[in-house]
Amino acid sequence: MPIRVRRKELRELGYTFKTDKPDFFNSNSMGNNTIYPPIKSPHFIPISEMPEAELKAFQVESIELLLRRESDGSITAWPGACPHEGAPLKEFKACKNEIQCEWHGLKFSGMNLSMGTKQRAFPGGLLLSFGEEGLSVSPKDVESVISNSDIAGKSKSLSLDH
Numbered sequence: 001m002p003i004r005v006r007r008k009e010l011r012e013l014g015y016t017f018k019t020d021k022p023d024f025f026n027s028n029s030m031g032n033n034t035i036y037p038p039i040k041s042p043h044f045i046p047i048s049e050m051p052e053a054e055l056k057a058f059q060v061e062s063i064e065l066l067l068r069r070e071s072d073g074s075i076t077a078w079p080g081a082c083p084h085e086g087a088p089l090k091e092f093k094a095c096k097n098e099i100q101c102e103w104h105g106l107k108f109s110g111m112n113l114s115m116g117t118k119q120r121a122f123p124g125g126l127l128l129s130f131g132e133e134g135l136s137v138s139p140k141d142v143e144s145v146i147s148n149s150d151i152a153g154k155s156k157s158l159s160l161d162h
Contacts, residue, residue: 044136075112
């Protein structure tokens, strides 16, 4: 997929890029240029039926998350859009804890979450919490720690069909 086509798709979802107003520095940077749109409400992703070692994509509003359940019961999470320029990452295989972007060859480590992990910051201003019921995804501005049982009844549940 050409970069211009992908960027157009992402802009329609609310993404922006540090390189939207190019200058000498950001045009020559291999850093994270993707600015993810904020989500508006908490979401819950049940992972109990998710197959082990298989990469699955989940849509949380306009942000795609890639999740893999590990043999030790933890999960590893990656953004679905490359943090560098927004390439779709779900088409690539995760090797150990990394996904390599085909566009520029950059490798990105996933965030490993053990059972009981509370509010780890994730790209896009998301906070991830992992409990027995599954993964809670909250907007960055949530001030207090939300338990999975608190969020399960108040959020949108995402199925494995996504």
